Amino acid sequence: MWALWFSRNKLILFVDTCLTLILKHPNPSAMVRWPPPPPSWVKMNVDASYSISNQKAASSIIIQDKMGQIMGSCFRIHNLFSSVFMVEVVAILHGL
Incomplete structure (x- = not known):
C-alpha cells in the first residue's frame, strides 16, 4: 500500500509540474509590443x-501609421510559388 501511495504522489507531482510549465503565461510586461x-x-x-x-x-500585408491606424491591407493566394520566402518577397514588393 505504501508503494502505491508513494507512486501516486510522485505521479501527481510530475503532472502538476508539467502542467505548471505548459500553462505558464508570459509576463505581460515582457511581451513584445x-x-x-x-x-x-x-x-x-x-x-x-x-x-x-x-x-x-x-x-497578407498590413500598413499602419504612427497612431496604429490601418492605411492599407491585402490578402493574396499564390499558385506560382512553393517557398514561403518567395511569397514574402512578392508580398513586400506588392506592399511597396
Whole structure:
C-alpha cells in the first residue's frame, strides 16, 4: 500500500509540474509590443504561409501609421510559388 501511495504522489507531482510549465503565461510586461514608426512614416508588416497538401501559398500585408491606424491591407493566394520566402518577397514588393 505504501508503494502505491508513494507512486501516486510522485505521479501527481510530475503532472502538476508539467502542467505548471505548459500553462505558464508570459509576463505581460515582457511581451513584445508593436513599436510605431517615426512621424511621417508608415510601417508594413508581412506574413506568408504555404500549404504542402494544397500546394498553394497565401500572404497578407498590413500598413499602419504612427497612431496604429490601418492605411492599407491585402490578402493574396499564390499558385506560382512553393517557398514561403518567395511569397514574402512578392508580398513586400506588392506592399511597396
